[in-house]
Amino acid sequence: MLSKTYGAAVFGVNAMTITIETSVGQGAKFFMVGLPDNAVKESQQRVESAIKHNGFFMPRNKIVVNLAPADIRKEGSSYDLPIALAILKASSQITASELEDYLIMGELALDGTLRPIKGALPIAIEARKKGFKGFIVPMENAREAAIVNNLEVIGVENLSDAISHLNGIKTIAPLPCDTRDIFNSEVEETDLDFGDVKGQENIKRALEIAAAGGHNVIMIGPPGAGKTMLAKRLPSILPPLTLHEALETTKIHSVAGKLSSESNLISKRPFRSPHHTVSDVALVGGGSIPQPGEISLAHNGVLFLDELTEFKRNTLEVMRQPLENREVTISRAKISVDFPANFMLIASMNPTPYGFQAGKDGDDSFWSPETIQKAMSRISGPLLDRIDMHMEVSPVSFDEMTSNRSSESSATIRERVIQARNMQNSRFEEIKGIHCNAMMPSHLIKKYCEIDQSSKLLLKTAMNKLGFSARAYDRILKLSRTIADLSGSESIKMEHIAEAVQYRTLDRESANI
Structure with a gap:
């Protein structure tokens, strides 16, 4: 039968x-x-x-x-x-x-x-x-x-x-x-808040810009300066997941077998922090039975690479294509599968292998061009070009640590981020697959990132003096657009360009060598 x-x-x-x-x-x-x-x-x-x-x-x-x-x-x-x-x-x-x-x-x-x-x-x-x-x-x-x-x-x-x-x-x-009832009833709770972070106001500002535009970030600073603490709090200022994003994210975690029996929908933005010994297959996905890697598990969330210079160079290089295309393709002899990989990359590194032996007590040698160059040599130029923001994180002073002055909470910062994202949602409403400024291709940069003559002159001077690449030029314009959105401005102004240029630290340091 x-x-x-x-x-x-x-x-x-x-x-x-x-x-x-x-x-x-x-x-x-x-x-x-x-x-x-x-x-x-x-x-x-x-x-x-x-x-x-x-x-x-x-x-x-x-x-x-x-x-x-x-x-x-x-x-x-x-x-x-x-x-x-x-x-x-x-x-x-x-x-x-x-x-x-x-x-x-x-x-x-x-x-x-x-x-x-x-x-x-x-x-x-x-x-x-x-x-x-x-x-x-x-x-x-x-x-x-x-x-x-x-x-x-x-x-x-x-x-x-x-x-x-x-x-x-x-x-x-x-x-x-009922999917919508479950999604609406999920309350996002977190113990990590930017209000707990003493000092580092310039880094908080930079991370706010990154969250508002979906930009990739690298933080360079000595051990104990707060790089990891700041990175872990980034999801708390990101906009909440939409229902579509929640379903998409849950789907990936379901395929990877990462959902518990009590889970329905993933309501929080993922935060993945793989150890620096991770293999390239574990990071981007693959295997004889293609499975999603860390970059796909971080889809619609944050991928944090702590101690970036400790990762194997070939492992980092495989991220270059996913960072551009927002997806990763795993090809085998008889099958080819695509995994989504639309994530924010947050990386941290020390500019010297000696930790506190250099740069303490105000010693400028910590930020010397030679020190920065040594750190940069472990990371390829094309990969750094794909990171929008480079930030120097200095140690917090004793006065700042013991100050009773309250810091802005994540909820307050998040409101500004959501307002900026709403402007971007309206801007890209008719464009499929584009949700934030960091995702803009060249033709949209030309359309939405127009600058006046004085801003062009400023950017030209920065390009010539600091030797920015064409990709860095596009990154600066995207950053400027996000900074303008945060200020509620429809047009990009010279001060927005000036601030965006400041977030290309590694380009500036390499130009000075």
């Missing part, structure tokens, strides 16, 4: 429906075809044990399981549940008249209990797209999958529950979930 169930394969952040055809007939062997990997092939042992532990029997006839389309490789253990149900249906041990109305995924333990799977959210989106009545999934993935509207999500604990539901013995109610 022949039966069909439906599962899905995840490629990148999208899913594709897989038809699981099972035939039980004359013979005495078990065959699995359709390009299964080892984890899928081993499902025979898990399925057989789970079937027996739940009061059924494994047919001793010839069993053929075909995973179609047969020319696409199937990977992972999440096909166990649909394979088990298809075998039981083909051997007439269950009726399950609505079996083909559901998309089914789940990994079976030997006793028939279900373990969670990766990518439940994109699979649920695929199930709705293909018109399935519902999605049967392990209970631990049910809340994640249920954020997809107009789809019955049936969370089951074990094989027995799935069989009872499909046979109509014990109907399991779909998990109720």
Whole structure:
């Protein structure tokens, strides 16, 4: 007898429906075809044990399981549940008249209990797209999958529950979930606030500009100056995620298996801080089964690279293309997948390997051209060109640390950032894929970053004296546009250009050598 169930394969952040055809007939062997990997092939042992532990029997006839389309490789253990149900249906041990109305995924333990799977959210989106009545999934993935509207999500604990539901013995109610209600009810809480940071007013101003325009930042300063403290507080001044951004971010974390069973939507902007020993594959994504890397997990959020000069040079170089294109493409012999990578890069570094041995007690040698050049030599020029803002972070004085003067809270700064972003949203409303000033390509820079004659003269002088590259020129104009937005100005003025030039520290230092 022949039966069909439906599962899905995840490629990148999208899913594709897989038809699981099972035939039980004359013979005495078990065959699995359709390009299964080892984890899928081993499902025979898990399925057989789970079937027996739940009061059924494994047919001793010839069993053929075909995973179609047969020319696409199937990977992972999440096909166990649909394979088990298809075998039981083909051997007439269950009726399950609505079996083909559901998309089914789940990994079976030997006793028939279900373990969670990766990518439940994109699979649920695929199930709705293909018109399935519902999605049967392990209970631990049910809340994640249920954020997809107009789809019955049936969370089951074990094989027995799935069989009872499909046979109509014990109907399991779909998990109720309204995406917009969940999104609106999520309260973003954080213990990290800019009000806790003493001094560093110039750096706070720079990070406000970065947040307002989505600009990449590098901070250079001695240990203990507050670089990490400031970077960790950046998400607290970023605008809240939109519903679309929240779904997009949740999708990536679902594919990577980073969502907990209590999670529905990711409501906070991600903050990823990989260690400097991270490999290039872990950073940008890849592997034999392409998985998102740190830059994709930071999508719509912040990627913080602490001690930038300690990262391997080739690891940093692989970020050059994602920083420009806001996505990363992983290509293999038979497949190519795209992962979104629209993140703010915040990097920090010491200008000298000697820490406090140089530059303390007002010693200017800490910022000497030779010291800066040594630090710059570890990072390629093309990568630095893709970082909009270079900032010198000086140690906080004793008077500033002990001062009772209150600092601006993150909430206050965030209001100004949101107002600036609203101006940008209005500006780019008709342009697909552009959401902030940092994303502007050359033709939009020419359109929205026009400057008057006096500003041109100032910028020309800076370009000639400091030797800025063409990319640095574009970065300065984008920064100027963001500074103008923060001040509520429709046009870019000379003071906006002057401030933007100050945020190209490394260009200025290299020009002085």
